[in-house]
Amino acid sequence: MSTLTVTPNYATGVVSNFDLFAGKLVDREEYFSCGHRACQGCGEALAIRLMCKALGKETVIANATGCMEVISTLYPTTAWKLPWIHVAFPNAAAVGSGVEAGLKVMRRKGRIPDRYVKTVAIGGDGGTVDIGLQALSGAMERGHDMLYVCFDNEAYMNTGIQRSSATPFGASTTTAPAGAASPGNRTWKKNVPEIMVAHNVPYVATACHSYPIDFMNKVKKARAVKGPAYIHCLAVCPTGWRAESKDCIKLGRLAVETGIFPLYEVENGKYRLTVEKPEKLRPVTDYMKMQGRFRHLGKEEIGYFQDRVNLEFAKLMNKVECIESWDELKG
Amino acid sequence: MTKPVGMEVAVAAAEAVALCNIDVAACYPITPNTHIAEHLADIIADGRIDAEYITVESEHSALSAVMGASGTGARTFTATSSQGLMYMHEILPITPAMRLPVVMGLGNRAVSGPINIWNDHSDIIMQRDSGWLSIFADNGQEAVDMFIQAFKIAEHPDVLLPINVNMDGFQLTHVVEPIVFPTQAQVNKFLPPYKPFASLHPDHPLSMGTLGLPEIYTEAVKARDVATVNAKKVIVQIWQEWEKQFGRKYEPVMTYKTAGAEILILTMGSMGETAEVAVDALRKKGVKVGLLKLKLWRPFPFDEIRKAVRGAKTLVVTDRALSYGGPGGPVCSEIRAALYDQPNRPEIVNYIIGLGGRDVRVEDFMKMIEGAPKAKKSGDAYQIYGVRE
Incomplete structure (x- = not known):
């Protein structure tokens, strides 16, 4: 019979005594093998490789439709050395919910070995922040013991660079193109990590493959949470961003150094920058000028972009400095 | 038990x-x-x-x-x-x-x-x-x-x-x-x-x-x-x-009083039991009618359907859905396909019934069976039964 355990989806995610690990301690095993068909300089494929190393063998992956599913599993080949399932575009979080429930009940009933196996659902920005947002919200709200990682390359790259709600302001995409009457995408990037914080998810973090140890630390931390966890990983897409393949890592670092994509984590309500805030943020143009998707922007739009980045960064710092953890709030 | x-x-x-x-x-x-x-x-x-x-x-x-x-x-x-x-x-x-x-x-x-x-x-x-x-x-x-x-x-x-x-x-x-x-x-x-x-x-x-x-x-x-x-x-x-x-029998096409039947009516789902009562009543009146109940929708039992209609002159197929602008009820489409190249196939009449909870009573089934020749004569591929005009 099922044991009656009340597991609220907060206060269970405290990861104390968490040891940081250095580059030399990274798992040498490859769980996402080479030979897949990602573009040159694909940040997302790199991020997935790093994520798998941090997760380790005892993991099941539920993958949304998108670049990563397409490039890694052309039947009869697969790049995955972890058990992996793909069903459709909007439902990675829902499929992951079922995997988690299945593994839990099968273990309880003695039908699979009595070991803990982590369920991890992954998707791109479209599959997460747009069409998959409902399934993600449901899975996080229900408190499944599952990590969800969004690999955000800021547009529907798999289908050909169409605008998503994660596309940055001013970027030219194939469905929000720059033109005489349009500056490209007119909206500011949707803040999905904040939506996850609002779900009382005990561990929420942003990450980028250009900070590999930081990213892997976050994956390890999220893996240790006995409940839902969410990581939003910026994944540079040279193809879609109209940038050079060799600049993939550099662009990820510039996104952080300009304050456009700050790296932080929210652990039981407490915000913390995980990569130190530079004395002075670099101007956004350092980041933008390397990408064709922004090349049409004039002074006015760039000025707006810079002001908004400053505001968003200030909003984040306000949270970092002022918001207390749930434990502190409980007194 | x-x-x-x-x-x-x-x-x-x-x-x-x-x-x-x-x-x-x-x-x-x-x-x-x-x-x-x-x-x-x-x-x-x-x-x-x-x-x-x-x-x-x-x-x-x-x-x-x-x-x-x-x-x-x-x-x-x-x-x-x-x-x-x-x-x-x-x-x-x-x-x-x-x-x-x-x-x-x-x-x-x-x-x-x-x-x-x-x-x-x-x-x-x-x-x-x-x-x-x-x-x-x-x-x-x-x-x-x-x-x-x-x-x-x-x-x-x-x-x-x-x-x-x-x-x-x-x-x-x-x-x-x-x-x-x-x-x-x-x-x-x-x-x-x-x-x-x-x-x-x-x-x-x-x-x-x-x-x-x-x-x-x-x-x-x-x-x-x-x-x-x-x-x-x-x-x-x-x-x-x-x-x-x-001890309870299940077959892809279940039959009810089909021995010697000249007219067969086919249902899928709970209306089969209502149709049984109608068949009983008509049999009492001497109408040689029997009932086929389709239990298996996919895979479609083509052979069983061909076997079940053998000897019947008329087959009344009831459908509880419609393919708009299409050949009629979806069940009937499959049956027409199953019987198309059969020699001595029965004439087929298709009624669309019981849509959106519309009640279909015993007397409705009797009317459908008795009205089958007239419905056939109309030349329509299907009739939506019981439309209030």
């Missing part, structure tokens, strides 16, 4: 699913299937079976979640109706493609619009080509029996396909009927534990649901079709096993 108990059919269906000792259920509320979802939740909450119940945020996620769970080797169940089934539509064809033996309970309901919560078959008919096996219950006892049979059919190593058990919404789901429940020991004897062909576990990593390029897609479709067609043999065999163990 235990004594019959009076029970609402939806509740009884949940009891039958519980007898199958499922591992994971994911249901989203929608009328009229809700009582299945509610009662199953009760059974699990009371600890009567050890299972996970996922209170998903949509039907799309309900099917996605049970597919994920089925991927781990769990026995899974979901239930829905109408718009819920439509919302699952994107995922429905992927379940059989991935050979995941999910069992689904359907309280059949009309599809909007106008929005209507009552019974017809437009929901399942619109999902006809999704590749799920599909069976229809006439009454509560059949619903209970079919849910237990469904797990055995779906999980059979020669099948490994999802299956839906169709119960007419309200007209079946919400009525109280006398039902004989098999004991747990009897169910355990009939239904072996599910042994998945492949499952998601780090001890044997594999990729499920991979990309199929043009070089492989056609072959994947062919493999699936072969599996679906071959499933009929297994279904018939499992129904025979059921009859042997429990």
